[in-house]
Amino acid sequence: MFEIAHPTKHWEALPDGRVQCNVCAHRCKLKDGQRGICFARASEQGRIVLTTYGRSSGFCIDPIEKKPLHHFLPGTPVLSFGTAGCNLTCRFCQNWGLSRSKEVDLLSEEASPDMIARAAEALHCRSVAFTYNDPVIFMEYAIDTAKACRARGIRTVAVTAGYINEEPREEFFRFMDAANVDLKGFTERFYRELCGGHLQPVLDTLIYLKTHTNVWVELTTLLIPGENDSEKEIEELTQWVAVHLGPDVPLHFSAFHPAWKMMDKPSTPPASLQMARRIAQKNGLRYVYTGNVHDEEGGTTFCHHCGEPLIGRDWYALKAWNLTAGGACAFCGTVCAGVFEAQPGDWGPRQQPIDIAAFADQR
Numbered sequence: 274m275f276e277i278a279h280p281t282k283h284w285e286a287l288p289d290g291r292v293q294c295n296v297c298a299h300r301c302k303l304k305d306g307q308r309g310i311c312f313a314r315a316s317e318q319g320r321i322v323l324t325t326y327g328r329s330s331g332f333c334i335d336p337i338e339k340k341p342l343h344h345f346l347p348g349t350p351v352l353s354f355g356t357a358g359c360n361l362t363c364r365f366c367q368n369w370g371l372s373r374s375k376e377v378d379l380l381s382e383e384a385s386p387d388m389i390a391r392a393a394e395a396l397h398c399r400s401v402a403f404t405y406n407d408p409v410i411f412m413e414y415a416i417d418t419a420k421a422c423r424a425r426g427i428r429t430v431a432v433t434a435g436y437i438n439e440e441p442r443e444e445f446f447r448f449m450d451a452a453n454v455d456l457k458g459f460t461e462r463f464y465r466e467l468c469g470g471h472l473q474p475v476l477d478t479l480i481y482l483k484t485h486t487n488v489w490v491e492l493t494t495l496l497i498p499g500e501n502d503s504e505k506e507i508e509e510l511t512q513w514v515a516v517h518l519g520p521d522v523p524l525h526f527s528a529f530h531p532a533w534k535m536m537d538k539p540s541t542p543p544a545s546l547q548m549a550r551r552i553a554q555k556n557g558l559r560y561v562y563t564g565n566v567h568d569e570e571g572g573t574t575f576c577h578h579c580g581e582p583l584i585g586r587d588w589y590a591l592k593a594w595n596l597t598a599g600g601a602c603a604f605c606g607t608v609c610a611g612v613f614e615a616q617p618g619d620w621g622p623r624q625q626p627i628d629i630a631a632f633a634d635q636r
Contacts, residue, residue: 274306274317279326281314281413283441292316296409296441297360298474310469311410312358325356326414329382330405332392332627336589336620340402340432341525341564343574344611345451345489347584348591348618351430352389352398352627355405356414361434362469363457364534365497368405384629386414390421392632399618400450404432412445419448435478436470442478451489451612454479458494458501459510467500483518489612491523493564496541496549498529504552511553520559521610526550528565543568560610578607589622
C-alpha cells in the first residue's frame, strides 16, 4: 500500500479494527491506509508502519551552534537532516515547508543509516543532527542512524519538541547524546491553540531527560509578541526550569519572524529577548542566550562565578575561547557545564549542502 512501510513498535490493535499509534500523546486511531497527524506513521494491514524510513529532504553540514547548542562541542560541524511531517501543528512553524508537508516527493534523498554515518565520518563531522522536522516521528530511522554513528565514534543530536510518550521516550533518548528541546511556551492555552498539543507531555520529557539520562540538554523558546512573551509567563517558565532542571541547563530565547499561519504577527523586538534573558538570570539560570538576532552579549557564554567571557560568539562564529582542557574557566577555574573538547572546532558559520548519494558505495 505504502511505498515505504518500515515496521514499528509502540502501537496496539483496537477492537473496532483500527490501530492506535502510541508514540505521542495524540494516540492516533487509524483505519487501514490512514496516516496519523504526523504524516510519517500510518496504518497498514493491522499495524503501524513508518513511511519515511531512509528518505530525507536533504543533507547539510551546519555549525552546531545553529541547532542551537552552545555547550556541546562548540565550533564543530554537524551533519543535519530531516524527513517530512510533524506531530505538532504549530501555526508559527519556521520550517513549515517540511513539517507540514504531505508530499512524499519532497523526500528525494535516499540514505541508509550506515550511509549517513559514513558520510559524517568522511566529512569530519563530530555529530549528526536529526532536525528540520521532529525526529520522534521517524524514531526508528533516527535510532538506527544513531547506532551506525556510535559504531564510528560519531555523536547524535535530537532537535525536538519533546512531544513523546513514556515508553518510546525511553527508547529514543537511549541513543541520543544531546538534545535541543523546544519549550514553546508555558501555558496549556498556547500549546492547545497554537501548537495542537499539550504542555504536560513536554514537561514530562524534560524531567525524564534530567533525571534518567545523560543526554546533554538545551532549551529553546521562540518568543512571539502577545502570545508567550509576557513577563509573568517568562517568570513562571524560568522558575520551573531552575527548580526542575537546575541552573546549568542552557536556555535560548529566539526571535519570532512572521511565518506560515502567523504572518500577521510582528517580529520579536530585541528588547523582549533581552528582558527574558534578564528574568531568567534573575531566577538563577546561568547560561541564557538570545537567538535569531545579532546580539554578541546574548550569544556569549560567561562564567557564572567571575563573569568573564568563556566562549565569545558573533552569530554562529566563535570569537573567543577561555576554557581550559577540562572545561573550566581560564580566569577563576570554575567548571562550565557542557560537553567540551580541549580545543573548539573551527568550522565557523558556514552551511554546506551535501550530496549523500556520493557516499552510497563507500566502506
